[in-house]
Amino acid sequence: MNDDMRTYSHDETLVKLRRMQIIQGAAKVFVEKGYDRTNMREMAAACNMSIGALYHYVGSKEDILYLFINDGLSRLSEVVEGFSSRLGDISPTEALREFIKMYYRLIDDGQNLCLFTYQETKGLDSNARRRVLDAAARDVAACEKLLRWGVEAGEFKIDNPTVVAHNIIVLGHMWAIRRWFLRKRCTLEEYIREQTESILKAILVDTRAAAGSRKDTERHPSVGVK
Amino acid sequence: MNDDMRTYSHDETLVKLRRMQIIQGAAKVFVEKGYDRTNMREMAAACNMSIGALYHYVGSKEDILYLFINDGLSRLSEVVEGFSSRLGDISPTEALREFIKMYYRLIDDGQNLCLFTYQETKGLDSNARRRVLDAAARDVAACEKLLRWGVEAGEFKIDNPTVVAHNIIVLGHMWAIRRWFLRKRCTLEEYIREQTESILKAILVDTRAAAGSRKDTERHPSVGVK
Amino acid sequence: MNDDMRTYSHDETLVKLRRMQIIQGAAKVFVEKGYDRTNMREMAAACNMSIGALYHYVGSKEDILYLFINDGLSRLSEVVEGFSSRLGDISPTEALREFIKMYYRLIDDGQNLCLFTYQETKGLDSNARRRVLDAAARDVAACEKLLRWGVEAGEFKIDNPTVVAHNIIVLGHMWAIRRWFLRKRCTLEEYIREQTESILKAILVDTRAAAGSRKDTERHPSVGVK
Amino acid sequence: MNDDMRTYSHDETLVKLRRMQIIQGAAKVFVEKGYDRTNMREMAAACNMSIGALYHYVGSKEDILYLFINDGLSRLSEVVEGFSSRLGDISPTEALREFIKMYYRLIDDGQNLCLFTYQETKGLDSNARRRVLDAAARDVAACEKLLRWGVEAGEFKIDNPTVVAHNIIVLGHMWAIRRWFLRKRCTLEEYIREQTESILKAILVDTRAAAGSRKDTERHPSVGVK
DNA sequence: CATGAATGAGGTTTCATTCAT
DNA sequence: TATGAATGAAACCTCATTCAT
Numbered sequence: 001m002n003d004d005m006r007t008y009s010h011d012e013t014l015v016k017l018r019r020m021q022i023i024q025g026a027a028k029v030f031v032e033k034g035y036d037r038t039n040m041r042e043m044a045a046a047c048n049m050s051i052g053a054l055y056h057y058v059g060s061k062e063d064i065l066y067l068f069i070n071d072g073l074s075r076l077s078e079v080v081e082g083f084s085s086r087l088g089d090i091s092p093t094e095a096l097r098e099f100i101k102m103y104y105r106l107i108d109d110g111q112n113l114c115l116f117t118y119q120e121t122k123g124l125d126s127n128a129r130r131r132v133l134d135a136a137a138r139d140v141a142a143c144e145k146l147l148r149w150g151v152e153a154g155e156f157k158i159d160n161p162t163v164v165a166h167n168i169i170v171l172g173h174m175w176a177i178r179r180w181f182l183r184k185r186c187t188l189e190e191y192i193r194e195q196t197e198s199i200l201k202a203i204l205v206d207t208r209a210a211a212g213s214r215k216d217t218e219r220h221p222s223v224g225v226k
Numbered sequence: 227m228n229d230d231m232r233t234y235s236h237d238e239t240l241v242k243l244r245r246m247q248i249i250q251g252a253a254k255v256f257v258e259k260g261y262d263r264t265n266m267r268e269m270a271a272a273c274n275m276s277i278g279a280l281y282h283y284v285g286s287k288e289d290i291l292y293l294f295i296n297d298g299l300s301r302l303s304e305v306v307e308g309f310s311s312r313l314g315d316i317s318p319t320e321a322l323r324e325f326i327k328m329y330y331r332l333i334d335d336g337q338n339l340c341l342f343t344y345q346e347t348k349g350l351d352s353n354a355r356r357r358v359l360d361a362a363a364r365d366v367a368a369c370e371k372l373l374r375w376g377v378e379a380g381e382f383k384i385d386n387p388t389v390v391a392h393n394i395i396v397l398g399h400m401w402a403i404r405r406w407f408l409r410k411r412c413t414l415e416e417y418i419r420e421q422t423e424s425i426l427k428a429i430l431v432d433t434r435a436a437a438g439s440r441k442d443t444e445r446h447p448s449v450g451v452k
Numbered sequence: 453m454n455d456d457m458r459t460y461s462h463d464e465t466l467v468k469l470r471r472m473q474i475i476q477g478a479a480k481v482f483v484e485k486g487y488d489r490t491n492m493r494e495m496a497a498a499c500n501m502s503i504g505a506l507y508h509y510v511g512s513k514e515d516i517l518y519l520f521i522n523d524g525l526s527r528l529s530e531v532v533e534g535f536s537s538r539l540g541d542i543s544p545t546e547a548l549r550e551f552i553k554m555y556y557r558l559i560d561d562g563q564n565l566c567l568f569t570y571q572e573t574k575g576l577d578s579n580a581r582r583r584v585l586d587a588a589a590r591d592v593a594a595c596e597k598l599l600r601w602g603v604e605a606g607e608f609k610i611d612n613p614t615v616v617a618h619n620i621i622v623l624g625h626m627w628a629i630r631r632w633f634l635r636k637r638c639t640l641e642e643y644i645r646e647q648t649e650s651i652l653k654a655i656l657v658d659t660r661a662a663a664g665s666r667k668d669t670e671r672h673p674s675v676g677v678k
Numbered sequence: 679m680n681d682d683m684r685t686y687s688h689d690e691t692l693v694k695l696r697r698m699q700i701i702q703g704a705a706k707v708f709v710e711k712g713y714d715r716t717n718m719r720e721m722a723a724a725c726n727m728s729i730g731a732l733y734h735y736v737g738s739k740e741d742i743l744y745l746f747i748n749d750g751l752s753r754l755s756e757v758v759e760g761f762s763s764r765l766g767d768i769s770p771t772e773a774l775r776e777f778i779k780m781y782y783r784l785i786d787d788g789q790n791l792c793l794f795t796y797q798e799t800k801g802l803d804s805n806a807r808r809r810v811l812d813a814a815a816r817d818v819a820a821c822e823k824l825l826r827w828g829v830e831a832g833e834f835k836i837d838n839p840t841v842v843a844h845n846i847i848v849l850g851h852m853w854a855i856r857r858w859f860l861r862k863r864c865t866l867e868e869y870i871r872e873q874t875e876s877i878l879k880a881i882l883v884d885t886r887a888a889a890g891s892r893k894d895t896e897r898h899p900s901v902g903v904k
Numbered sequence: 905c906a907t908g909a910a911t912g913a914g915g916t917t918t919c920a921t922t923c924a925t
Numbered sequence: 926t927a928t929g930a931a932t933g934a935a936a937c938c939t940c941a942t943t944c945a946t
Contacts (some may be wrong), residue, residue: 006717009930034348036262050932055917065274118403119345122260133406140407162411165419165915177344178396180359181366194389197296202427214304265940267460270908277942278907287941364909463910470909486800488714492937502756502911507938570855571797574712585858614863619849622856626848631798632811633818637840646841653880678870687926716918725934729926739920894909907946915939925928 005067006059018057019067022047026068029048035065035120065120066128073115073135074108080142092150093204097196101147103139104172104192114176140165141181156203164203171195231293244283245293248273252294257338261291261346291346292354298339298359302332306368318376319430323422325372329365330418332400337364340402366391371430382429390429397421457519458511470509471519474499478520487517487572500528518580519573524565525587528558532594544602545656551598555591556624556644566628592617599655608655616655623647625628683745684737689695696735697745700725704744704746713743713798743798750791750822751813754784758820769880770828775874777824781817782850782870792854818843834881842881849873 008013026046029038040061044051058064083102087095107114121132144165150156175182175191182191202223235241245414251273255264266287270277284290309328313321333340347358362428370391376382401408401417457501476510477499481490492513496503510516515655535554539547543583596617602608610616627634634643703725707716719740734774736742745876757821761780765773799810822843835866852868853860853869860869 011929014930034262036260037349039912039914051917051929052919052932056930061916119348122345132378137407159414159423160416160420163408163417164424166400166404166411167397167424170404171396174392174396178392181363181392182389185392186386190386191389194386195393197385198390198393198428201429202424223442237905240905267940274929278944279905282905283940349919463908466909486714488712489801493935493937503938504911504940505909508909513937571800574797575715589859590839612864612868612872613874615860615869616876618856618859618863619873619876620853622852623845623848627846630844630848633815633844634841637844638838642838643841646838647845649837650842650845650880657880689926692926718921719919728928730923731926733921734926907944909943909945911940911943913940916937918936919932921932922930922932923928924930 001183005063006129008056015057018049018053021049021065022054022058023071025049026064027112030065030068030120031116035123037059049219062123062125062128065123066132069113069117069121069124069132070128070135072110072117073132076110077135078157079106080139083142084146092146092153092155093200096146096150096200099143100172100196100199101192103143103169104175104188104195107172107176108188111179113177115179117175118173140169143168150203155205157205158203164199168195168199231289234282241283244275244279247275248280248284248290249294249297251275251413252290252358253339256291257342261349277424288350289356292350292358295339295343295347295350295358296354296361298336298343299358302336303361303364303368305332306365309368310371318372318379319426320428322372322376325369326394326398326422326425327418329369329395330401330414330421333398333402334414337402337405341397344399344403366395369394376429381431383431384429390425394421394425457515460464460508467509470501470505474506474510474516475520475523477501478516479564482517482572483568487513487575514576514580517575517586521565521569521573521584522580522587524562524569525584528562528653529587529590530560532591535594536598544598544607545652548598548602548652551595552620552624552648552651553644555595555621556627556640556647557558559624560640563628563631565627567631570625570629592621595620603654607657608653609657616651620647620651663670664672683741686734690834693735696727696731698738699727700732700742701746703727703751704742705791708743708746708798709794713801714798736763740802741807743801744810746801747791747795747799747810748806748813750788750795751810754788755813755816757784758817761820763822770824770831770833771878774824774878775829777821778846778850778874779870779875780852782873784867785850785854786866787856789857792851796855797830818847821846828881833883835883836881846873846877 003114009018025043028041029046030150033042040051040054043052043061043064047054052175054064058067080103084095085098087098090098117132117136124132130177144161147156147161147165151158151161175188186194233241237309246360251269251271255268255272266277266280269290270280271281273279276300280290284293305387306329311320313324316324343358347355366388370387373382373384373387373391377384377387379451398421401414412420461467461470477495481494481498485494489563492506495513495516496506498505506516535551536547539550540664542550554633558640569584569588573581576584580622592614596613599608599610599613599617624647627640638646685693687696701722707720707724711720716732718729718732721739721742722732725732732742736745758781761777762773765776768776771792795810795814799807802810818840822839825839825843829836829839850873853866864872
């Protein structure tokens with residue numbers, strides 16, 4: 001996976017441990033100052049490591065960028081891809097509601113990473129960028145699968161499920177990217193509700209279903225941070 | 227507006243001319259390499275100016291960033307804000323259709339700028355960033371006005387017009403930001419049609435209206451800037 | 453020739469001037485401390501330039517190494533190749549005497565460079581190294597030409613002129629390389645006389661000729677560079 | 679001798695063993711990359727030791743340089759100095775032939791070391807350098823002894839035996855130093871023959887002796903080390 | 905007004921050496 | 926005895942900005 005990243009250590013456990021440490025340090029400084037404006041001195045301090053130690057576990061500054069972005073996207077994809085298996089016996093409509101709620105809350109949890117990814121993916125070399133974009137595409141694919149299931153089940157009517165799935169995903173991202181705008185206008189849960197209803201109205205065959213199950217919107221306790 | 231930007235020239239016309247020249251040069255290099263990775267030598271070359279001349283008309287590298295982003299957003303806002311005055315006597319639904327078509331085409335024309343703005347706004351100091359974000363908010367406001375008009379006219383039913391307007395705007399941006407994903411899936415006109423129908427389905431009081439006027443998709447000539 | 457070396461200046465005269473300055477600075481520090489042990493701060497100081505200025509006229513530290521070595525070898529080759537044209541109407545034997553005298557004095561003038569070249573050529577990348585070695589081979593070729601002329605004229609008898617020419621050249625170099633040994637044992641002029649007689653004895657058809665013209669050792673003015 | 683080199687071990691046999699191991703490792707990496715461009719990680723790997731172990735038996739990187747060069751020169755001097763005792767009852771001329779043959783073959787065996795010594799002796803501190811140069815001078819002295827014997831025996835006529843001895847030795851070295859030139863022009867045995875005849879022609883009282891014994895060039899088996 | 909040479913602080917990265925285990 | 930993780934000074938190089946011309 002990232003076996004091609006330089007390290008001077010042969011102790012895989014240690015390498016994993018230290019890279020985690022680096023990712024956490026990177027989260028602090030990258031997100032605050034941006035990739036190019038963060039220097040390795042600050043990076044090292046944020047990781048509670050010496051500069052030398054940093055370079056034992058990582059080949060370059062860009063490697064840290066990749067480590068950081070990839071880690072975040074992997075976590076996200078992991079949850080997203082595990083989503084359907086956690087669904088009980090519910091309808092596509094309900095599943096989609098749950099999916100949106102889950103995804104948007106995940107984004108809210110990792111707001112900074114999401115924003116950072118939109119800003120700094122360009123800094124990666126083309127291989128790394130490809131992997132990052134692939135990971136991003138997987139979220140859309142997971143959502144699209146759900147939509148197609150709903151179409152087959154006769155609950156949804158959708159011309160282009162890819163675009164709709166893409167909308168669902170990126171409107172989630174926007175909660176992080178445009179928080180300077182949205183935070184002043186609504187809460188996360190309101191945002192989730194608005195978007196869910198908008199989307200359902202646009203795709204439901206029987207529009208009454210949308211309003212029908214609205215009652216349970218608040219049934220689940222919030223998992224939002226802060 | 228930008229009277230606080232340093233210049234050694236007292237000839238306002240010349241200042242304006244040179245700054246245009248700089249903005250056009252910046253467009254080439256900033257978009258290709260990103261702000262931090264572009265140096266002033268490349269900048270000067272792209273502007274067909276000497277480095278010294280650059281600093282006659284601009285106080286710092288960051289000034290150029292601001293000039294570039296602000297110019298793009300101004301052009302956009304200008305068109306957006308002039309939109310309603312160019313409307314003839316048409317219904318809110320038709321107006322919204324036109325708005326989306328116009329806005330998305332504008333974004334398509336200035337794809338690079340849009341992407342760049344998402345990536346580099348962070349690099350601005352807080353004053354400049356505020357102005358950029360305000361300009362961005364104006365687009366949403368213009369769209370929101372349209373929506374509220376439709377609600378008052380009884381054509382739309384919308385819980386939170388701000389969020390819907392925001393959706394319309396950012397889904398336009400996504401055409402530029404996520405072109406690596408979307409370009410492979412659909413053309414601009416398809417994207418416009420999909421999004422327009424989705425949005426209308428979600429907000430139209432009388433759903434039948436949505437499909438009804440699709441015929442005129444290509445009637446209006448492009449209003450895209452350059 | 454070295455048109456592929458990076459510079460940020462477009463003023464060729466200035467580039468040439470500054471590169472000369474750099475070569476002279478390099479001569480001081482490289483020769484004293486060796487290439488790898490000289491840092492760019494010392495280099496800049498020795499050149500009476502700032503580090504930044506250095507990098508205006510040169511792309512890297514290694515470029516300076518090449519500039520320095522190449523300059524020295526060019527000067528040498530220039531004199532060596534111009535040698536035959538400066539010869540009057542003299543015999544091959546006399547010409548060889550003159551050649552050796554000239555070449556060894558040139559080496560003596562540029563002792564440090566000669567030593568340095570033996571030590572640091574390895575540090576060059578393969579292209580630069582090739583050019584340096586080619587320049588070095590030209591000296592041998594010039595000497596070999598002289599020998600073959602003597603053979604044709606019936607004055608010399610030589611099995612393998614290349615090897616003999618090579619001997620003449622490298623024994624000259626040894627005056628610089630092994631000065632720690634030779635300086636204590638003889639003067640340059642003694643060294644020249646010894647080597648000249650040795651060589652002539654080994655190649656002259658009529659051995660009496662060797663001793664015959666020894667008297668004029670000091671007749672020709674030095675052709676040493678600088 | 680090298681009692682002043684730091685070690686943390688008190689087991690002299692082990693120290694000797696490990697230092698041999700280090701010398702062999704050094705041979706691989708130093709010769710390939712040069713002293714300054716070899717780092718201690720590579721050094722340790724080449725020695726099949728850990729970095730820590732290295733520093734148990736050696737005080738610094740420079741110590742290894744000294745160990746390596748000194749070992750090579752000692753081996754050489756050892757053979758050279760033992761040379762006369764291995765001579766049977768032969769003439770000075772024959773002895774010189776044998777000496778040259780032996781010495782040049784030794785150089786050929788240890789080409790890389792010879793080249794390396796010319797390049798990196800400067801890196802040693804002055805004490806170590808002195809010892810290295812002394813060892814190098816011993817070769818010349820041994821050869822000179824041979825020459826003086828020939829002079830006394832009336833076979834050679836030599837003005838300055840030191841310089842001639844020096845020539846013999848350094849022309850041997852040149853086989854290693856300038857192999858990029860010589861290898862393309864002749865084989866080792868040809869080189870030996872050419873140089874031997876040249877030298878003899880220059881010093882033999884009775885020139886006919888030179889050609890006379892050429893027939894036995896291949897009679898003695900190699901005495902090369904390793 | 906226009907130029908671009910010059911500056912030097914600060915960027916990323918390397919590496920000899922130490923020392924806790 | 927043996928290990929290799931950790932250190933941080935110092936290496937090379939870049940670049941926004943100034944200012945003499």
